[in-house]
Amino acid sequence: xxxxxxxxxxxxxxxxxxxxxxxxxxxxxxxxxxxxxxxxxxxxxxxxxxxxxxxxxxxxxxxxxxxxxxxxxxxxxxxxxxxxxxxxxxxxxxxxxxxxxxxxxxxxxxxxxxxxxxxxxxxxxxxxxxxxxxxxxxxxxxxxxxxxxxxxxxxxxxxxxxxxxxxxxxxxxxxxxxxxxxxxxxxxxxxxxxxxxxxxxxxxxxxxxxxxxxxxxxxxxxxxxxxxxxxxxxxxxxxxxxxxxxxxxxxxxxxxxxxxxxxxxxxxx
Amino acid sequence: xxxxxxxxxxxxxxxxxxxxxxxxxxxxxxxxxxxxxxxxxxxxxxxxxxxxxxxxxxxxxxxxxxxxxxxxxxxxxxxxxxxxxxxxxxxxxxxxxxxxxxxxxxxxxxxxxxxxxxxxxxxxxxxxxxxxxxxxxxxxxxxxxxxxxxxxxxxxxxxxxxxxxxxxxxxxxxxxxxxxxxxxxxxxxxxxxxxxxxxxxxxxxxxxxxxxxxxxxxxxxxxxxxxxxxxxxxxxxxxxxxxxxxxxxxxxxxxxxxxxxxxxxxxxx
Amino acid sequence: xxxxxxxxxxxxxxxxxxxxxxxxxxxxxxxxxxxxxxxxxxxxxxxxxxxxxxxxxxxxxxxxxxxxxxxxxxxxxxxxxxxxxxxxxxxxxxxxxxxxxxxxxxxxxxxxxxxxxxxxxxxxxxxxxxxxxxxxxxxxxxxxxxxxxxxxxxxxxxxxxxxxxxxxxxxxxxxxxxxxxxxxxxxxxxxxxxxxxxxxxxxxxxxxxxxxxxxxxxxxxxxxxxxxxxxxxxxxxxxxxxxxxxxxxxxxxxxxxxxxxxxxxxxxx
Numbered sequence: 001x002x003x004x005x006x007x008x009x010x011x012x013x014x015x016x017x018x019x020x021x022x023x024x025x026x027x028x029x030x031x032x033x034x035x036x037x038x039x040x041x042x043x044x045x046x047x048x049x050x051x052x053x054x055x056x057x058x059x060x061x062x063x064x065x066x067x068x069x070x071x072x073x074x075x076x077x078x079x080x081x082x083x084x085x086x087x088x089x090x091x092x093x094x095x096x097x098x099x100x101x102x103x104x105x106x107x108x109x110x111x112x113x114x115x116x117x118x119x120x121x122x123x124x125x126x127x128x129x130x131x132x133x134x135x136x137x138x139x140x141x142x143x144x145x146x147x148x149x150x151x152x153x154x155x156x157x158x159x160x161x162x163x164x165x166x167x168x169x170x171x172x173x174x175x176x177x178x179x180x181x182x183x184x185x186x187x188x189x190x191x192x193x194x195x196x197x198x199x200x201x202x203x204x205x206x207x208x209x210x211x212x213x214x215x216x217x218x219x220x221x222x223x224x225x226x227x228x229x230x231x232x233x234x235x236x237x238x239x240x241x242x243x244x245x246x247x248x249x250x251x252x253x254x255x256x257x258x259x260x261x262x263x264x265x266x267x268x269x
Numbered sequence: 270x271x272x273x274x275x276x277x278x279x280x281x282x283x284x285x286x287x288x289x290x291x292x293x294x295x296x297x298x299x300x301x302x303x304x305x306x307x308x309x310x311x312x313x314x315x316x317x318x319x320x321x322x323x324x325x326x327x328x329x330x331x332x333x334x335x336x337x338x339x340x341x342x343x344x345x346x347x348x349x350x351x352x353x354x355x356x357x358x359x360x361x362x363x364x365x366x367x368x369x370x371x372x373x374x375x376x377x378x379x380x381x382x383x384x385x386x387x388x389x390x391x392x393x394x395x396x397x398x399x400x401x402x403x404x405x406x407x408x409x410x411x412x413x414x415x416x417x418x419x420x421x422x423x424x425x426x427x428x429x430x431x432x433x434x435x436x437x438x439x440x441x442x443x444x445x446x447x448x449x450x451x452x453x454x455x456x457x458x459x460x461x462x463x464x465x466x467x468x469x470x471x472x473x474x475x476x477x478x479x480x481x482x483x484x485x486x487x488x489x490x491x492x493x494x495x496x497x498x499x500x501x502x503x504x505x506x507x508x509x510x511x512x513x514x515x516x517x518x519x520x521x522x523x524x525x526x527x528x529x530x531x532x533x534x535x536x537x538x
Numbered sequence: 539x540x541x542x543x544x545x546x547x548x549x550x551x552x553x554x555x556x557x558x559x560x561x562x563x564x565x566x567x568x569x570x571x572x573x574x575x576x577x578x579x580x581x582x583x584x585x586x587x588x589x590x591x592x593x594x595x596x597x598x599x600x601x602x603x604x605x606x607x608x609x610x611x612x613x614x615x616x617x618x619x620x621x622x623x624x625x626x627x628x629x630x631x632x633x634x635x636x637x638x639x640x641x642x643x644x645x646x647x648x649x650x651x652x653x654x655x656x657x658x659x660x661x662x663x664x665x666x667x668x669x670x671x672x673x674x675x676x677x678x679x680x681x682x683x684x685x686x687x688x689x690x691x692x693x694x695x696x697x698x699x700x701x702x703x704x705x706x707x708x709x710x711x712x713x714x715x716x717x718x719x720x721x722x723x724x725x726x727x728x729x730x731x732x733x734x735x736x737x738x739x740x741x742x743x744x745x746x747x748x749x750x751x752x753x754x755x756x757x758x759x760x761x762x763x764x765x766x767x768x769x770x771x772x773x774x775x776x777x778x779x780x781x782x783x784x785x786x787x788x789x790x791x792x793x794x795x796x797x798x799x800x801x802x803x804x805x806x807x
Contacts, residue, residue, distance in 0.1 A: 070317070073344075196315070240310065241309065
């Protein structure tokens with residue numbers, strides 16, 4: 001199975017590198033640069049556009065729409081909804097990153113509204129964020145707080161069922177939920193949470209994979225695996241979070257089929 | 270004394286690494302990414318949030334509030350004030366970076382208003398910025414212009430007295446003023462002004478130290494010392510401002526007690 | 539000629555390093571940090587300011603104004619126009635980067651409006667963007683799409699004539715058009731399009747050169763040459779787009795007269 005997975009991931013990477021799919025991001029200020037660089041390094045073509053005047057046209061040109069609520073404000077929510085409705089009309093996959101859901105009511109409410117109105121194909125967050133959405137919580141412990149892994153898994157399963165979408169719970173092990181299935185990816189490195197925007201980059205890469213793979217679940221699994229594998233390669237060349245980030249972009253850019261075959265740690269259930 | 274200082278700095282670093290205090294930043298677009306990475310590398314937990322709808326709740330979750338006026342606009346000022354008032358109510362330290370004060374009237378006026386309404390615990394800027402605020406100037410020479418060091422010191426002393434806060438004047442020597450005291454930190458490296466956002470990172474690190482140290486003055490001294498020491502370590506591994514920045518994050522992440530003991534150059538008066 | 543060019547470039551670099559001209563950028567969120575770092579590495583003094591309340595005063599302090607429409611919205615357009623009119627009044631050079639012109643009507647219209655109202659001294663874009671403006675197209679293929687090189691050259695010539703400005707078409711060969719002249723710069727490296735913001739950095743560097751060189755055409759040629767030469771030096775030290783970017787900043791910071799003499803590949807017609 002892991003061999004088939006490695007083939008599937010490699011096929012998607014080759015398609016992304018060959019086709020450079022346009023990925024439209026409405027994302028937060030903190031990670032716009034790093035998201036664009038991660039998408040470029042993988043082989044995709046990123047664009048950031050958030051003005052109400054153009055988001056529908058831009059979403060209509062793209063092959064995936066990535067929505068990230070990390071530095072939210074009113075006009076951006078309007079644009080997220082407008083772009084999302086256009087993506088729906090065109091049948092383009094939508095990936096949502098509910099950054100900080102659970103930390104403030106504004107973020108939780110906005111994420112829940114985006115899920116309800118847009119029915120995103122994939123929602124990716126950390127344990128706190130997924131839990132806040134799965135159980136419609138209004139206050140948790142903040143942006144990066146973690147929960148016990150069992151609790152996180154229940155939340156992922158619940159959110160996937162509730163939203164009829166793919167739910168990805170990121171952590172030291174990433175888990176991708178859809179209906180009754182759960183895929184666990186154990187790649188990655190402990191320095192990764194010390195670099196800002198890696199979660200957001202994962203969400204954007206799911207968009208790139210969804211642009212070339214019709215299964216949202218496969219796209220999510222493949223993106224999380226590539227994130228983790230590139231992270232392992234980068235950690236081997238890095239001295240800390242600064243050198244890690246630049247090595248990570250190099251690794252995404254240069255990742256080879258052998259790297260995936262040799263490193264992939266995946267478990268399906 | 271320098272030995273006691275080194276112990277104090279190290280104690281704070283250990284607390285930051287152990288407790289990961291949440292630092293709420295309302296900062297400028299240019300440095301959001303680098304600020305988040307500097308806070309993460311040190312061990313703190315950064316969050317950026319600026320929407321009027323959520324800043325009070327976010328500030329209420331945080332252990333320090335960092336306000337930076339580098340790319341100001343009207344709605345952000347409202348949010349800075351709202352978050353600041355909430356921080357005051359909760360007794361959370363406020364650190365202000367008056368980027369560009371003195372360059373335009375808008376920035377000088379805004380910084381003065383924030384000081385008047387919020388009475389921040391620490392104000393950190395370069396000589397031009399501190400001078401513009403100390404003497405309520407309305408036009409100086411621009412964003413990065415420097416002044417003679419004696420003049421800058423007078424301005425720092427004046428601002429600290431006028432605002433009853435800690436004032437930090439950054440430069441080749443950083444000076445931390447409070448009431449009749451002045452602490453000079455001579456760590457750092459000349460390449461540092463060639464990297465954008467290091468001043469803003471210093472301000473954010475003051476926030477992280479203030480989250481674990483009840484003395485705003487100590488927090489400012491410790492943060493400036495760690496900035497300078499990490500800068501020296503990074504400069505030893507760098508070829509220019511690009512490699513410097515990534516080495517700086519590595520150095521913040523990996524800084525050891527021995528580094529502080531061996532390198533700290535501090536003078537108290 | 540190439541020898542004279544190398545001298546001219548070097549003279550400008552020395553002036554930028556010596557005078558640190560203030561370059562006012564109203565640019566997009568994705569590249570604010572990288573633009574500031576590129577300008578600092580070259581020796582200029584960047585400032586980002588976009589509030590309607592201060593853009594005129596800031597533009598009045600600067601020696602060049604760089605306008606970039608990469609993440610456009612209504613209030614920013616107002617500020618671009620206000621800053622541009624002030625720059626005109628003061629005789630400060632204006633450089634325009636029409637990011638994404640041709641991708642959406644909003645961007646094409648805005649870029650055309652900025653050209654018409656402000657008559658920028660230099661417009662720099664990729665082939666798609668320049669073509670959209672030269673022929674007043676309303677929809678092309680997206681943000682990064684390329685066209686045949688002959689077609690791109692015609693578009694550059696047309697835009698320069700239509701706008702009575704300098705037009706720069708970036709690509710594997712950069713071409714600088716003014717009236718009947720065309721200068722081709724063949725420096726650079728294929729990894730450069732895999733890093734976000736290098737085009738935007740080129741536009742900002744044109745601003746820095748225009749601050750010290752009264753000929754907009756010379757400024758554009760010199761900036762594109764330095765971009766390409768620094769890119770070649772960086773590629774020699776890099777393993778992929780991550781290490782490339784940090785090496786690029788180092789190279790801009792450290793570029794020597796010999797590097798320019800040895801590497802410059804320029805053709806005038």
